[in-house]
Amino acid sequence: MKYIIEHMDPEMFQWCVVEYRHAAEGVGRENFLVTNVDGQDTSRLKGIETRKEKAADLKLSRVCVLDPAAEKTLEPADAQRFDHLVFGGILGDYPPKARTRELVVPGAERRNLGKDQFSTDNAVMVAKQIISGKKLSELEFVQDFVVQMDEGEEIILPYKYLLVDGKPFISDEIIEYVKEHGF
């Protein structure tokens, strides 16, 4: 299975870079691709395959777009149906603006991972777990991640996080980024 993130934000923000690297670590770099990076600074995505083209232009077969608004939920049996899973490289917004509908790949089917919004790296990892045989209902999650700031304050990241070995799937680099730059 190839996991493809279609970069859709206007810049290659540091937050995107960290999420893409984290997703690549989760599924293995050899199974991972970032598309639509024409004119973007990709130097920080070291070791990750990138393409200038959009996924729609790569003539991929057996494609599924992961979209919270899709009618069907991704299932383990979809491992036999698809070779490419495409995710929106869209920074999470709250409330969500449903921008994934702009991610159109001709001939692709669409699947959700439930109704709640995941960060892109979490969406990739949840899909990987399902494709590896676990149903969405068998996975464990936590809603919101709280970053403890040095001054005793808290910043809440309002997303749903997959629990991997009991811990939220979040990059240490994101936590450091939030501590330094806020959210």
Ligand SMILES: C[S@@+](CC[C@H](N)C(=O)[O-])C[C@H]1O[C@@H](n2cnc3c(N)ncnc32)[C@H](O)[C@@H]1O
């Ligand atoms: C942070 S989300 C952006 C969602 C965006 N705010 C929207 O409403 O479409 C980034 C990507 O992760 C994937 N994703 C996140 N939550 C999902 C869900 N519940 N079902 C399917 N895909 C999801 C989608 O591919 C989405 O484009």
